[in-house]
Amino acid sequence: MTVTLRRILLVEDNEVNRNMLTRRLERAGHSVITAADGAIALDMMLKERPALVLMDMNLPVKDGWTACREAQADPEIRDIPIIALTAHAMEEDRARALEAGCADFATKPVDFPALLTVIAAAIDANI
Amino acid sequence: MSTDIDQPGAWARRILSSAEPFLAATTRPTVAIEPPTDADVLALKEGLTRISELLDTPSSDVNHDLLNVIGAIRGYAEMLQEDIALLHPALGQTLPALLSSVGSTPPAADALVGTPPPVPTQKEAGVILAVDDMPENRELISRLLSRAGHTVISAESGEEALELLETRGVDVMLLDLMMPGIGGAEVLKKMKEHEGLRATPVIMISGRQDMDQIITCIQAGADDYLLKPFNPVLLQARISAGIERKRWHDREEDYRHQLERNERFIRRTFGRYLSDDIVEQLLEAPEGLELGGDLREVTIMMSDICGFTSLAEHLPPTQVVSLLNRYFEAMTAIIFEAEGTIDEFLGDAILAVFGAPRRLDDDPERAVRCALAMREAMEAVNAANALADLPALSQRIALNTGTVIAGNIGSEQRAKYGCVGHAMNVTSRIEGQAAVNEILIAEATRQLLPDGVFRLGEPREIFAKGIEDSILTYPVLGLR
Numbered sequence: 001m002t003v004t005l006r007r008i009l010l011v012e013d014n015e016v017n018r019n020m021l022t023r024r025l026e027r028a029g030h031s032v033i034t035a036a037d038g039a040i041a042l043d044m045m046l047k048e049r050p051a052l053v054l055m056d057m058n059l060p061v062k063d064g065w066t067a068c069r070e071a072q073a074d075p076e077i078r079d080i081p082i083i084a085l086t087a088h089a090m091e092e093d094r095a096r097a098l099e100a101g102c103a104d105f106a107t108k109p110v111d112f113p114a115l116l117t118v119i120a121a122a123i124d125a126n127i
Numbered sequence: 128m129s130t131d132i133d134q135p136g137a138w139a140r141r142i143l144s145s146a147e148p149f150l151a152a153t154t155r156p157t158v159a160i161e162p163p164t165d166a167d168v169l170a171l172k173e174g175l176t177r178i179s180e181l182l183d184t185p186s187s188d189v190n191h192d193l194l195n196v197i198g199a200i201r202g203y204a205e206m207l208q209e210d211i212a213l214l215h216p217a218l219g220q221t222l223p224a225l226l227s228s229v230g231s232t233p234p235a236a237d238a239l240v241g242t243p244p245p246v247p248t249q250k251e252a253g254v255i256l257a258v259d260d261m262p263e264n265r266e267l268i269s270r271l272l273s274r275a276g277h278t279v280i281s282a283e284s285g286e287e288a289l290e291l292l293e294t295r296g297v298d299v300m301l302l303d304l305m306m307p308g309i310g311g312a313e314v315l316k317k318m319k320e321h322e323g324l325r326a327t328p329v330i331m332i333s334g335r336q337d338m339d340q341i342i343t344c345i346q347a348g349a350d351d352y353l354l355k356p357f358n359p360v361l362l363q364a365r366i367s368a369g370i371e372r373k374r375w376h377d378r379e380e381d382y383r384h385q386l387e388r389n390e391r392f393i394r395r396t397f398g399r400y401l402s403d404d405i406v407e408q409l410l411e412a413p414e415g416l417e418l419g420g421d422l423r424e425v426t427i428m429m430s431d432i433c434g435f436t437s438l439a440e441h442l443p444p445t446q447v448v449s450l451l452n453r454y455f456e457a458m459t460a461i462i463f464e465a466e467g468t469i470d471e472f473l474g475d476a477i478l479a480v481f482g483a484p485r486r487l488d489d490d491p492e493r494a495v496r497c498a499l500a501m502r503e504a505m506e507a508v509n510a511a512n513a514l515a516d517l518p519a520l521s522q523r524i525a526l527n528t529g530t531v532i533a534g535n536i537g538s539e540q541r542a543k544y545g546c547v548g549h550a551m552n553v554t555s556r557i558e559g560q561a562a563v564n565e566i567l568i569a570e571a572t573r574q575l576l577p578d579g580v581f582r583l584g585e586p587r588e589i590f591a592k593g594i595e596d597s598i599l600t601y602p603v604l605g606l607r
Contacts, residue, residue, distance in 0.1 A: 012195075014195035014196070014199075016170070016173065016174050016177060017199040017202075019170060019199070020170065020199040020202040021202065023167070024202055027206070058191055103360060104360070104361065108198050109194065109198030109201045109202075109229065110198055110202070112205060117364065117367040117368050118364050118368065120367075121360060121363050125359075125363070
């Protein structure tokens, strides 16, 4: 079974964490573009058409929940799978992310091998 | 679920303190790291700085920020561990400590020798146990997962599931919450009580209305949950993540066993020559076991039993062995007590060093005290010999101080901790010239002794075969 490598949009406002995730995803063979808030993320989804979005839910300008719901409402980009990154402690965030239309979620701090699996599954399912 | 997250401040402080050895190792020039990896080291350090800044200036959002930075530190530490921990023993020790305080998977035992568990490959197929009382659900799960290459076995009750778990190697279990007989929560509880089944990942299946019970199951150790009707993508992703988790666990188990074997080996090999605390020290820094050595100043002690060869000729072999064992046992205890390292037993001779593998300031003084204690102990050894109808023994001891090469000498197949060098040969020559029950020390050792502690006899000049200059020696008479 092969892993499909496509362009991923990483939405994360924390610079240290964003750099780290970008580097790890690139090392795993993915191509990465980044956004630091929900509004820019929606804009980039429209223009860049990434294969998948990794979205932190706690974002400035427009939070992840709103961005997800708006993406779901837009027929142009509704098919791009979004994986929500939620804080470890908040169990109810998981259910909320699925309700907002996310394909899946991962908890922070990120278990990276598990995240790669979730990414591969979501991209494969979407082809 | 970590309780640390309830107090991110305490967590962050623990991370900072466990990062200290890492910072020390990378700040010292002992670890040279090439680009692009040095950027990761810098990023990790930057993360640590950010943590201390956040701790110093708490705000409303401090927990969110801390979580992000901690996540970043974990990511960089994992990358460094994958890339370079093996090349740099210092990092090989400090990174796992840092990672375990960040709340990652590698156990603290990672610090020991061995190959770290390899990163599991993506999307491995596994053996899935589907437990559901409804045949159509079992059929659906089986179809979806078989198509992805997994082997699916199924059980229609909790009782059957527990039986299958015991007999089949299961990677992930899908467990229906509501079943007649033993329900899902009860099966989960029984698994968590069972040593061999505890690590098998469990994904609970239920309807939306049972959320409360699902949360109870997750608190009781279930790894995840899925709501009926299934979303096939979610099902696949959960299963893959579960298999991954199981593989990591299995690898960790293997690795732990490997480490235990290594530890047993080190204890067995070195326990004979080194005192327990030095073995502990080796276990903590196993890179010291590499072949090769370093130059260092040690005080060398050589002792033997006077006239042993002719004594041995007149005794049956079993008596010779018990005579030697009693003697060696007494002397070994005294040498270990004085923190000496026994380099070798040669027939009836003992070769020991003070100052390797660990150097202390009073090595020469401890060596002389040790020799006096050994001489004194001969009385007890001979009393025991007399009881067993064995002849009395007398020994002679020589001490010398000089620079030797100390380290693991030999081949990959057979190596031992030992010392080589001219000073070793000189000691052997001095010992050859010592009188019965005499402790003879070289001038080099005498110079390093503190004043007024020992009573020494008249100096004696020794000329030895193969050594150009004469050697000045002193007999040790006793303590002042």
